[in-house]
Every structure is written in structure tokens, then in C-alpha cells.
Amino acid sequence: MIISGHMSTSTWYNTKHPKNNSPSHKTKMLKQMLTCCKVYISESRNRAALNAIDRAAKLFPDAPIINKFEDETYNRVGYTLVSEMGLNPISCPLKNAVFEMVRTAFEAIDLEMHCGSHPRVGVVDHICFHPLDGVSLDHVAGVAKSLAADVGSKLEVATFLYGAAHNERRSLDKIRRDLGYFKPNNSIENQWAGGPQSELLQLNPDEGPPRALSRKGVVVIGATQWVDNYNVPIFSNDMATVRKIAKRVSGRGGGLKSVQSMALAHGEGVIEVACNLLEPNKVGGEQVQIEVERLAKEEGMEVGKGYYTDLSKNEIIESYLKLIHCSER
Secondary structure (H helix, E strand, O other): OEOOEEOOOOOOOEOOOOOOOOOOHHHHHHHOOEEEEEEEEOOOOOHHHHHHHHHHHHOOOOOOEEEEEEEOOOOEEEEEEEEEOOOOHHHOHHHHHHHHHHHHHHHHOOHHHOEEOOOOOEOEEEEEEEEOOOOOHHHHHHHHHHHHHHHHHHOOOOEEEEEOOOOOOOOHHHHHHHOOOOOOOEOOOOEEEOOOOOOOOOOOOOEOOOOOEOOOEOEEEEEOOOOEEEEEEEEOOOHHHHHHHHHHHOOOOOOOOOEEEEEEEOOOOOEEEEEEEOOOOOOOHHHHHHHHHHHHHHOOOEEOOOEEOOOOHHHHHHHHHHHHHHHOO
């Protein structure tokens, strides 16, 4: 069951995380057993494919989709699933639900036919597990590793691990740079189109065959603490200047610590500064918004109101608990 769904970002912006109310005693107890998975798939225009993925997820009611965010310009969809965390990562309902969604996505989507203005390394671009209150990161990492092993062996797709799921705590950013993630293969239109240019990989995968399949690409799976995503639109076609702004916003560019950012075309006359907020309790969307506005003003550019692409951590928990409460009536 999908209990919250955003329309495409061009029609509905989630601009602010609402204030969180104090959780009830029951909420506090259940929080101790919950974990979350975010699945990013390179498709939002093929309705038949998306419907098939939704049906696959519904086969596992113990791991419901809590939020779904589609963006037709980026041609990308993000799913957020939650379930109770068992002791055995191999039999975790969350892992089983995500695996079935991945399997279905590979059957329904051909990367060679895909085009969008968001970077990706495969049909299933990115999967990340996050512990919710009371669940250890190492425990969640075990689920990520188990899923990666299944994707690599059963679906025969090269799979890379990062964060707590990787022995050396390799970062997502590092894998993406090594795989050429940030470079559009249609630089004139700032688009990523078609499958990988070569089956040869710059990195050896942690699971699966050592090659990138033209129809599927590769998969990146990890486990980290909570991450928020916040995008700020700038009304301009000057990609070079917006890229400079994005770099200056990021921690890597000397800007806001724990913020990763890049500039992405988002339709005619709009370029977004798309940000990963790695420590959202320290640096949130409001600070990013202020900094982007400050830097854009220096360039004489107009900035729109930014938006989150998902619910907050507490909203995810509360939404899940409401669903469970309703199903028990």
C-alpha cells in the first residue's frame, strides 16, 4: 500500500518538513524495531512499468511504500519503504520487498531507451537503507549486504556497496565519481541517455558479474544514517554559472558542511541545485535555501522556493504507524 505520493516536482513541491509532534509511548516502543529503505529507479514516464513495480511491492504488506516521489523531467522515481526489523537480515520483509521491486524494474525497463536530466548508473540507480530509532546501523548494513548478494547472484547485475555496508566505509560520492556518474553523455542538452557506453567497469563490483549490462547498467546499494534531499530551482539556462553556485554551496567546495550538491537541468529555463543533506539535524533545507539565494544574487539570478523530495524521518515513522494502526482495526 502506498500511503503518501507526491506528484512530479513540476506540479507539487514539498517545501518544508512540518514540525514534529512528540510521539506517543506506543510510537516510542515501535520506533525501536523499524528500518527504512529508499529505492531510486530510472523511470517516471512509463506508467506500465511503474504500475508493475507498485504491484510487486504490494506482495509484501509488512514492508509498505510510505512515500513515492516522481519527477518526469528527471525521468526518475523514488520510493520509501518501512518495515519492522527482524534479527535475521536474510528473511527481512523489507529486503524481500525491495528485491521484488528491483527484479520487476529490470524486466519492465530498458536503460537503452531511457533519457532524463538526472544522472544514473542503471535502471535501479541507488538503494539505501537507513536505521530508524533504536536500530543499529550495522544491523541495517547486514540487510543491504544480503540484498546486494541476491541482486548480484540471482539477477546477475553488477552491484556496488557503500557506507556501513562496505568494509572500508566507501562513500556513495566516491563510487559515483569513479563510475562517471556526474558526466552527462549528452552534454549539449545536459541529459543522460541510453545504456552504458561500455561493459567495462572502472571498479570491480562487490557482487555480480564484472560488467555493466547495456539494458540494466549497475546498482549501488548502501546503508547510512538518515539523509534528506533538498532541491532549489534557479531560473536560468546558464549551466556553467549554476554549477559554480552548486559547488560553492557544497562542503566539498568550501560551503556548507555535510552538504553535497550538483546542478541539474529541470526543464526550459530552470536549473536546480540538487542537494544531499548528510547531517540534516545540523544543516537543513532552510540553510541551503539561504545560501543558494545569496550566491545566486551575486550572479543576478532569480531563485525559487526549494523542496524536499521525501518526508522527514519522523514523518516516515508516524505515517507507518498510522498505516499499521488502521490495518489492525
